[in-house]
Amino acid sequence: MNTSNYDAYQHWSKTPLTTTPRISVVVPAYNEALRILPTIGAIATHMSSRSSDPWELIVADDGSSDNTVELLNNLGLVNMRVLVATANGGKGSAVRRGVEASRGEYILFADADQSTPIEQFDMLLGRLIDGEYDIAVGSRADLSASETKKSVFRRVATTGLRLIVKLGFGIKIRDTQCGFKLFRADIARDLFSRQRIRGFSFDLELLYLAQKKGYRTLEIPVEWIDAPGSTLDVGKVSLAFLVDLCKIRINHLRGLYANVQNIGAPHAGVSGGQPS
Amino acid sequence: MTNATNRTTSTLKLTGRFDAHETPSFVAKVEPSLANGKSDISLDLGEVVFIDSIALSEMVSLHKKLYDAGRTLYLLSPSDSVRVILEVTGLITLFNVVLAETTPQPNPVESMR
Numbered sequence: 001m002n003t004s005n006y007d008a009y010q011h012w013s014k015t016p017l018t019t020t021p022r023i024s025v026v027v028p029a030y031n032e033a034l035r036i037l038p039t040i041g042a043i044a045t046h047m048s049s050r051s052s053d054p055w056e057l058i059v060a061d062d063g064s065s066d067n068t069v070e071l072l073n074n075l076g077l078v079n080m081r082v083l084v085a086t087a088n089g090g091k092g093s094a095v096r097r098g099v100e101a102s103r104g105e106y107i108l109f110a111d112a113d114q115s116t117p118i119e120q121f122d123m124l125l126g127r128l129i130d131g132e133y134d135i136a137v138g139s140r141a142d143l144s145a146s147e148t149k150k151s152v153f154r155r156v157a158t159t160g161l162r163l164i165v166k167l168g169f170g171i172k173i174r175d176t177q178c179g180f181k182l183f184r185a186d187i188a189r190d191l192f193s194r195q196r197i198r199g200f201s202f203d204l205e206l207l208y209l210a211q212k213k214g215y216r217t218l219e220i221p222v223e224w225i226d227a228p229g230s231t232l233d234v235g236k237v238s239l240a241f242l243v244d245l246c247k248i249r250i251n252h253l254r255g256l257y258a259n260v261q262n263i264g265a266p267h268a269g270v271s272g273g274q275p276s
Numbered sequence: 277m278t279n280a281t282n283r284t285t286s287t288l289k290l291t292g293r294f295d296a297h298e299t300p301s302f303v304a305k306v307e308p309s310l311a312n313g314k315s316d317i318s319l320d321l322g323e324v325v326f327i328d329s330i331a332l333s334e335m336v337s338l339h340k341k342l343y344d345a346g347r348t349l350y351l352l353s354p355s356d357s358v359r360v361i362l363e364v365t366g367l368i369t370l371f372n373v374v375l376a377e378t379t380p381q382p383n384p385v386e387s388m389r
Contacts (some may be wrong), residue, residue: 038365
């Protein structure tokens with residue numbers, strides 16, 4: 001393999017951007033000290049190899065009690081910012097802070113475990129860049145998607161929840177929860193400004209809002225590999241998901257989604273990289 | 277001080293994603309070379325696209341076992357992404373990494389795969 005990708009990474013890691021980034025990659029992280037560094041390495045290598053698009057990396061800590069933040073800051077990557085939270089506000093809260101801090105024209109939200117390989121990004125961007133769509137959603141629901149090493153319990157729970165989402169809410173996107181989504185930045189800011197759900201189900205709420213607002217959303221099959229060491233309890237998360245479904249319905253009936261709001265998540269500061 | 281050129285080297289070529297799902301088969305494939313008590317072990321990482329923490333931990337464990345026995349683990353021609361992952365985790369200074377442009381021909385090679 002050639003060394004150009006490595007050289008591109010070296011340049012990105014040491015040379016501050018002189019232009020506004022075109023792509024912002026937002027990675028939420030809660031107690032990810034054991035897993036996040038390989039993910040950062042993979043993302044940084046691939047995204048830096050795409051020389052045509054200046055990019056920035058934003059890791060939105062979610063009040064980690066381990067040394068996730070310290071590990072990230074020690075990397076000294078000049079184009080990576082770490083958003084430090086003083087308390088655990090939920091995954092939706094972390095991604096929202098990342099979106100708020102981002103400067104790119106397109107914003108990718110990617111999980112910290114590299115379950116969906118970052119190389120899939122190119123496919124999503126290709127569908128947004130021609131202006132035909134506003135949101136590209138990585139999906140494990142399509143028959144052509146590659147879903148590897150997923151437990152039977154998780155498969156059953158996922159199938160059941162997808163059915164409820166489809167029948168109960170009329171959401172056309174079949175896989176609302178895959179942690180790999182690309183937004184046009186203006187669309188992301190509008191959706192996150194209306195966001196009410198701060199936890200695991202925030203994606204569902206965003207896609208519900210996107211559908212209500214008529215944003216053009218495309219579901220794209222992606223490769224997905226179950227990453228051991230997930231901090232998710234499938235049973236608890238499934239229950240919380242059902243509760244959040246009810247909350248979304250109630251919020252809609254109460255007209256809460258018409259209100260744009262500022263972010264009120266716990267946010268102690270930013271470290272590393274360029275000033276936000 | 278050992279001289280790697282005067283001993284046998286077992287080479288294992290890995291491809292694709294090297295993660296927690298792959299470590300059991302990795303351990304099984306390495307075990308015969310580990311047990312023979314003689315050879316160094318080389319892992320060809322030129323076609324590996326990603327290594328997760330569990331796999332890195334397994335590689336560190338293998339390195340330690342070999343080191344304690346006066347033997348050596350070599351990481352051959354890591355792909356760019358693997359090279360970066362080794363750098364950001366700080367493990368590049370622990371392992372004997374042989375980059376592609378300087379890859380020596382192990383002599384003799386006992387192919388494991």
